[in-house]
Amino acid sequence: MKVALTAVVVAVLLLHQDFWLWSDRTLLLGFLPVGLAYHLGYSVLAAATLWLLVRFAWPGHLEKDERPPP
């Protein structure tokens, strides 16, 4: 599972470099530049990635350290 999740994170990191939209001035719905729309979607994808990590790779072993400081 850790390998799969690492691959997901790397893939999402790579998706940030959307070179194919570099000079595209298209306006979606008449007011939203396509490059901005892509990165808004990317932010949602980032949240979904973090959800996957929390759901399937939460460092639960750290929680046993919940003790008051000396």
Add this chain to the structure above:
Amino acid sequence: MIPALIVFAYLAVVLYIGVFAFRRGTASGEDFFVASRGLGQAVFLLSLFGTNMTAFSILGSSGMAYHRGVGVFGLMASSSALIIPLTIYLIGTRLWALGKRLGHRTQVQFLRDRWECGAIGTFLFALTAAMLVPYIVIAVMGGGHTLEAVSRGRVPYELGGAIVALVVMGYVFLGGMRGTAWVNTFQTVLFLLFGAVAFVLIARGVGGLDRVMAQIGSDPKTAHLLSREKILPREFFSYMFIPMSSIMFPHIAIACMTARRMEHFKKTVIFYPLCIMALWAPAVYLGVVAAAQFPGLKPGETDDVLVRLLTQHTGVVVSGLLGAGIMACVMASDSQIMALSTMFTNDVFVYYGGKDRFGDRVQVWTGRAFVIAIAVVAYLIAVALKDKEGIFEVAVRFSFSGFAALSPIMVAALFWKRSTKWGALAAGIWVLATVLGTWYLYSISAPGKAFPILPGVLGRTPGNITVFGFLPVVPMTLGSAVLMLAFSLVTRPPTQETIDRYFPKTG
């Protein structure tokens, strides 16, 4: 003057929150510096996000989008949307657990103990503090600019900066970490709420976003703002490194130690990207809109374009409320001031025997005295630097790149048993040298002209220098990682007892 009065009322409210936190707190150092490690889920998420919601993020990004277009969102915001919560997930949770178990309040305490060396901690404290001060300064500058704009010049920049510095100093002085976290929570809610209202009102005020965007697209001088044509690919890639600075900022690392339960991190990392999107998207978009509304502004004049839009397109009351929302962002210096105070008191005063000699009460008052000192210094620098530098450039050059380049030290300390103090020292010296070197190279060069040294390697943009087309943060971070690795491999690791304490066997 009504908008300015509303902003003053807002400042009074945040000051009162500090007073309220003061009444609720105890006189102990644990309470003043880390809120007794008892922050709940909502306050933890909103205050942690609020500490990153700064003058840099709101005013700097709008000003930069005015010149460089919508690509500014991808440049800094969407990369942060992934990397910052990722570092909180990987590093923040571990700092929290170690803080609970071993009583650390700062990352310097952790690094000293981890590598059995006081000197490395003192060095990193000095380096971190020096790089944090510019961050505080830009917040004071942002406060001065905002009050000046909202009051239409009746409150001059110098007075506005002084008022912001005094208010922040007041509630940090009184409320400590709890007061700072509560104010940050209040400010975050306020800004997200009013930010949405501002966006709608400005969109109506300019006659519709589709009309403005069509106007921008049809003008050859502004059409590039709808794409990323003014941003070079290597520069865009370089910005992926900048969010690694976040967890190395002391106020973020210390904030990670204030959660009551580790469970609180879960929703924080999931919602963090959405909070970043909600904050940055309107700021960047409106920066582009401002290019059509106020053409011809120079880089030093664009940090307040958001405020200009507000005052031009909304009524006085709404304008004041929204100005207060912007003020919420520019006052994020509270966390940095609190962090510097915590570091000075714990990493210097306590470490060198002050607490043993004078007691816990004097420790807290030392922290408070340091709050006053740092606020005064930041204000004096902000006045001296007025109109000399754009907020964005100052922040990136002196703070973000340096803190990002320190991140390999923290990663090695947490995840690599074999890492040593010598590796950390080598990486730290590299960061110091490259921050100073970047500043020097910037000062001897000018955009559009051949670089005076190694012109085939070094280049110059309006706001920074480049190395093979990449921003300095790339070689700085990679160099720091290589030095950490190389020096650790050839020097003696900490004792097995220390390694066992930091890497306990899990059943």
